[in-house]
Amino acid sequence: MNQLSVAVHEKRFASHVVLQDLSFTAHAGEFVALVGPSGAGKSTLLHLIAGLDDQFSGGIRWNDRPLDQGRHPEERLGIMFQEPRLMPWLSSLDNVRLVQRPADTERAVALLTDVGLGDALDAWPHQLSGGMQRRLALARAFVVTPRLLLMDEPFVSLDMPTGDRLRDSLQALWQRDRPLVLFVTHDLREALALADRILFLSTSPGRLILDFRVPLERPRRREDSSVSALQAELGQHYPHLLAGTLHTE
Amino acid sequence: MTVVPSLVRSLSMLGLIGLWALAAWLVDSTRLPPPQWVLASAWQHSLSGELPYHLSITLGRVLVSFLLAMTLGTAIGIAMGRYRRLDVALDGALVLGLNIPALVTIILCYIWFGLTEVAAITAVALNKIPTVVVTVREGARAVDPKLLAVAHAYRLPSLTTLSAVYLPQLYPYLMAAARGGLALIWKIVLVVELLGRSNGIGFQLHSYYQFFDITSILAYTLAFAGVILVIEALIMRPLERRLTRWRG
Numbered sequence A: 001m002n003q004l005s006v007a008v009h010e011k012r013f014a015s016h017v018v019l020q021d022l023s024f025t026a027h028a029g030e031f032v033a034l035v036g037p038s039g040a041g042k043s044t045l046l047h048l049i050a051g052l053d054d055q056f057s058g059g060i061r062w063n064d065r066p067l068d069q070g071r072h073p074e075e076r077l078g079i080m081f082q083e084p085r086l087m088p089w090l091s092s093l094d095n096v097r098l099v100q101r102p103a104d105t106e107r108a109v110a111l112l113t114d115v116g117l118g119d120a121l122d123a124w125p126h127q128l129s130g131g132m133q134r135r136l137a138l139a140r141a142f143v144v145t146p147r148l149l150l151m152d153e154p155f156v157s158l159d160m161p162t163g164d165r166l167r168d169s170l171q172a173l174w175q176r177d178r179p180l181v182l183f184v185t186h187d188l189r190e191a192l193a194l195a196d197r198i199l200f201l202s203t204s205p206g207r208l209i210l211d212f213r214v215p216l217e218r219p220r221r222r223e224d225s226s227v228s229a230l231q232a233e234l235g236q237h238y239p240h241l242l243a244g245t246l247h248t249e
Numbered sequence B: 001m002t003v004v005p006s007l008v009r010s011l012s013m014l015g016l017i018g019l020w021a022l023a024a025w026l027v028d029s030t031r032l033p034p035p036q037w038v039l040a041s042a043w044q045h046s047l048s049g050e051l052p053y054h055l056s057i058t059l060g061r062v063l064v065s066f067l068l069a070m071t072l073g074t075a076i077g078i079a080m081g082r083y084r085r086l087d088v089a090l091d092g093a094l095v096l097g098l099n100i101p102a103l104v105t106i107i108l109c110y111i112w113f114g115l116t117e118v119a120a121i122t123a124v125a126l127n128k129i130p131t132v133v134v135t136v137r138e139g140a141r142a143v144d145p146k147l148l149a150v151a152h153a154y155r156l157p158s159l160t161t162l163s164a165v166y167l168p169q170l171y172p173y174l175m176a177a178a179r180g181g182l183a184l185i186w187k188i189v190l191v192v193e194l195l196g197r198s199n200g201i202g203f204q205l206h207s208y209y210q211f212f213d214i215t216s217i218l219a220y221t222l223a224f225a226g227v228i229l230v231i232e233a234l235i236m237r238p239l240e241r242r243l244t245r246w247r248g
Helices: A042-050 A092-098 A105-114 A130-143 A160-177 A188-194 A225-237 B003-027 B035-047 B050-082 B084-099 B102-113 B117-141 B145-153 B158-196 B201-211 B214-243
Strands: A003-013 A016-027 A031-035 A057-062 A077-080 A148-152 A180-185 A197-201 A208-213
Touching: A003 A042, A016 A042, A016 A180, A016 A197, A016 A208, A031 A042, A031 A188, A042 A077, A042 A148, A042 A180, A042 B145, A077 A130, A077 B145, A092 A105, A092 A130, A092 B158, A105 A130, A105 A160, A130 A148, A130 A160, A160 A188, A180 A188, A188 A225, B003 B035, B035 B050, B035 B214, B050 B084, B050 B117, B050 B158, B050 B201, B050 B214, B084 B117, B102 B117, B102 B158, B117 B158, B145 B158, B158 B201, B158 B214, B201 B214
Parallel strands: A031 A180, A031 A197, A077 A148, A148 A180
Antiparallel strands: A003 A016, A003 A057, A197 A208
């Protein structure tokens, strides 16, 4: 059983402590959202898990092995950042093929078709709209059949229909491959629409304040009334949850 | 689309030659022979095989010292752009290298290593490396760490990261360094040949200078300029177009 265990004792930038005593475990196939106020260190946490920053005390383990090499097939990692971060000098197809090991054009084309970019295989990233660029980044993340998928507010600053379509694509791909997803967002409705489980973080230094299981059926969308109802309920219990505290004051 | 710029280019070249012809006609002296004399002289020198021989010798030196300077300059430039401490440590040497007159490097190389091919090539490369370093360092500083993070997160092999993520960001800078590099190297190679080689265009120019044979000097210059224009049109511009086609 694939399992991610995260234990960050302390992560600081110079004298500023960003994360402190934050630990959780998550299992293969789980969709986990990380929600917290800005400055809670959510992006930093993803960077630590992705192995982009090893200056912290603690450990990130995948199946009880340090998750740092990513060479083992069971450690395959996909990632989406806040910006699409595509290589502007590579075509759509080559952007996806870039991360494949070994290259598999057929699969790359199939995935691009799945996310609706079948007609834009040879397009340069700058020719694509913002929504299409995110689709390309989504295809790139799934083309490696990731076991662990890290997403750092990947659908931020998109208009609502575009965001909805991307969330639908993400759910479809996730249900097919079932990677463990860690999805950072500050949008509670987005988290409620996508996740099985939401980890709420406090203000800086970020700690875990609530581990919440989402009791809703799939498929669901950000605008569903069940999502609204659950959001309202959470708001009643913890009026300052999104500000990073469970206190009712 | 490309017809208009190449038309303008040709017209401007023709204009230059026209100005030259006009000036030669006005001056009417052997000190400024008209284009047709120079062309005839170039033809003569080509038929005798002398011009192609010296031209190819010079081109060979240009090519070797160009490749040497680009490789070393790029490596040092990337390292200096990337590692702050190295940058600080080498910055003084770089400023010195940029400002030492080419003539000094050439003379010292000939004195220390003898009047050899190696000394000649070394002297040219030494003159060029600092300017490559400066340009490439600028590029290395501008490399986007966010794209490198993508490469790192997906665990791309270092060679793939270098060729598909890192170097494409440097291409505009490498192109600028190559263009400026070629121009500078042409100039220095001739001086090196004049001072310490017994063949090449620089050597020939020196001989004709002693005879005051201005027509031959201009004939060699013309051949040389022709080669530069051909290299620019057939190699540099197509290469640049290819490397920047994604900008659309």
